[in-house]
Each structure stands twice: as structure tokens, then as C-alpha cells.
Amino acid sequence: xxxxxxxxxxxxxxxxxxxxxxxxxxxxxxxxxxxxxxxxxxxxxxxxxxxxxxxxxxxxxxxxxxxxxxxxxxxxxxxxxxxxxxxxxxxxxxxxxxxxxxxxxxxxxxxxxxxxxxxxxxxxxxxxxxxxxxxxxxxxxxxxx
Amino acid sequence: xxxxxxxxxxxxxxxxxxxxxxxxxxxxxxxxxxxxxxxxxxxxxxxxxxxxxxxxxxxxxxxxxxxxxxxxxxxxxxxxxxxxxxxxxxxxxxxxxxxxxxxxxxxxxxxxxxxxxxxxxxxxxxxxxxxxxxxxxxxxxx
Numbered sequence: 001x002x003x004x005x006x007x008x009x010x011x012x013x014x015x016x017x018x019x020x021x022x023x024x025x026x027x028x029x030x031x032x033x034x035x036x037x038x039x040x041x042x043x044x045x046x047x048x049x050x051x052x053x054x055x056x057x058x059x060x061x062x063x064x065x066x067x068x069x070x071x072x073x074x075x076x077x078x079x080x081x082x083x084x085x086x087x088x089x090x091x092x093x094x095x096x097x098x099x100x101x102x103x104x105x106x107x108x109x110x111x112x113x114x115x116x117x118x119x120x121x122x123x124x125x126x127x128x129x130x131x132x133x134x135x136x137x138x139x140x141x142x143x144x145x
Numbered sequence: 146x147x148x149x150x151x152x153x154x155x156x157x158x159x160x161x162x163x164x165x166x167x168x169x170x171x172x173x174x175x176x177x178x179x180x181x182x183x184x185x186x187x188x189x190x191x192x193x194x195x196x197x198x199x200x201x202x203x204x205x206x207x208x209x210x211x212x213x214x215x216x217x218x219x220x221x222x223x224x225x226x227x228x229x230x231x232x233x234x235x236x237x238x239x240x241x242x243x244x245x246x247x248x249x250x251x252x253x254x255x256x257x258x259x260x261x262x263x264x265x266x267x268x269x270x271x272x273x274x275x276x277x278x279x280x281x282x283x284x285x286x287x
Contacts, residue, residue: 013148013152017148017152017155020152020155021155023159023163024155024158024159024162027159027163027166028158028162030166031162031165031166043171044247044248044251044252046172046251046252046255046258047255047258047259048172048175048255048258049172050172050173050174050175051171051172051173052171052172052173062247110173113247114247115246115247115248116246116247116248117246117247118243118244118245118246118247119198119241119242119243119244119246119247119249119250120243120244122247122250123241123243123269126176126178126267129178130178130181131181133180133181134178135178135179135180135181136175136176136177136178137175137176137178138173138174138175139173139174139176139251139254140171140173141171141172141173141174141251141255142171142172143172144255
């Protein structure tokens with residue numbers, strides 16, 4: 001029997017490593033970390049398919065107890081909700097909306113509320129939005145399964 | 146030079162970023178309110194389809210100030226399809242009790258979208274509406 005000659009295989013890994021680094025760079029640059037949620041809400045579901053923008057958002061969260069919280073992408077960090085969600089008195093909502101809008105007129109208003117929130121506070125929030133001149137806003141929902 | 150450790154680290158990072166990448170954006174339904182200075186619009190009662198929700202999240206539908214009919218979330222789609230676009234003057238008004246749950250309002254708005262109801266308004270529930278729903282309840286013996 002002829003002796004089987006063992007051959008040491010040397011594979012060129014360079015192209016694979018190149019691709020790996022390319023993907024790594026892509027994912028590193030495109031990753032946006034989810035902002036930590038100060039107020040936890042269970043979203044209702046709907047068939048809506050409009051995507052919420054990632055920046056220039058004013059987020060009004062209404063928790064289970066009906067308390068409004070506000071967060072907005074504004075340059076002036078002294079404004080309420082500029083850095084993290086802050087609780088706002090419902091009688092003060094209109095004022096806060098107007099201040100935030102004055103600082104960043106391109107804010108898109110989104111409203112997030114818990115499934116079990118009573119409708120009363122939502123109605124009040126809508127009235128405040130309307131009074132502040134915000135006639136177009138979005139209710140954030142989950143996709144219906 | 147042995148590149149193996151560097152490549153190992155690169156793959157580890159790659160896996161981490163691939164797994165933590167957020168691809169799912171939340172979805173939203175858009176609501177347009179009338180501007181605050183727009184006046185009241187006079188409408189024939191028979192052209193106003195009223196969808197009312199009482200404090201126990203029960204649904205009622207009816208035209209104008211007629212005594213409404215009790216309905217359910219499963220049937221409301223059919224009601225909307227049959228009545229909301231009956232003629233091009235029909236406007237649907239959604240009145241939700243302050244004590245009812247937010248999810249009911251969202252489900253109804255979603256039904257509006259599915260049934261292609263574009264002319265609708267959200268309006269506060271008045272004591273008169275509450276009385277009408279009470280009447281509907283007693284007339285059916287519920």
C-alpha cells in the first residue's frame with residue numbers, strides 16, 4: 001500500500017476577517033441603544049403601520065394610574081423632560097407642550113398609554129394637546145398578532 | 146504575527162452588536178384633531194353615527210340622539226361597514242366614558258381604520274349620552 005502523504009493545509013483567512021470587520025463596523029455604527037424606560041406600560045395592539053421616528057420626538061406617557069410623564073428631544077436641557085421622563089401635573093400639560101414646541105418646532109408628538117389606563121386622563125391629555133395647538137399626534141401601539 | 150486573538154475579539158463584538166441591534170421600531174396610529182379655533186359644525190342628526198362606550202367598556206351604537214343599540218367589539222366592524230359610509234355626509238362620533246379603559250378606545254379607532262371610516266371625531270361623553278345608554282340597557286332588560 002502506498003503511503004498516504006499528509007499535507008498541511010494553509011487556508012487564507014484574510015477575506016473572511018475583512019468581511020467580519022466590515023460587518024462589525026456596520027453594526028457598531030448603526031446600533032442605537034434603546035433608551036431605558038422610566039415608566040413601564042403595556043401597549044395596546046392595533047393594525048397601524050406608521051413607524052415612529054427616532055429623533056425629534058415628544059413622548060407623552062400616561063401610566064396605569066393616569067399620571068402623565070413627558071420626554072422630548074429639545075436642546076434646552078432646563079426644560080422639563082429634556083433628559084428623562086418627568087411626571088407633569090395634568091393641569092400644567094398645555095404649558096409644558098407649548099414650552100417644548102417653542103424650543104423645537106419640529107417635534108413629533110407621540111402618546112403612549114397603558115392598556116388599562118382609564119380614558120379620562122387620555123381625554124384630558126388630548127384636550128391639552130388641542131389647546132396647545134398640537135392637532136396631529138400618534139398613539140403608539142404594538143402590532144396586532 | 147498571530148492574528149487569531151484579534152479575530153476572536155472581532156467576532157465576539159460582531160455577535161454582540163448583531164444580537165443587540167434594534168430592528169423593531171414601535172408602530173403608531175395617527176390622530177388628527179380639529180384646530181382649537183374651528184367652530185361647531187351643524188349637522189343633521191340622522192347623519193351622525195354615534196359610537197358610545199360606557200364606564201364598563203360596553204359598546205352602543207346609534208344615529209343622532211336615538212336610543213342606541215348595545216353591540217360588541219366583534220360586531221362593531223359590521224356596524225361600521227353598514228352605517229359609517231352610508232352616504233358621504235355621515236360622520237362617526239366616538240364618545241368614550243372617562244372611566245372606561247384606554248384599550249377600548251384604541252380598539253375602536255383601529256376598527257375605524259379597518260372599516261375605512263375616515264370622517265370621525267372623538268368627543269367627550271355627556272350625561273345625556275350616559276342617560277341614553279341607560280335607557281338602552283333597561284329597554285333590553287339587561
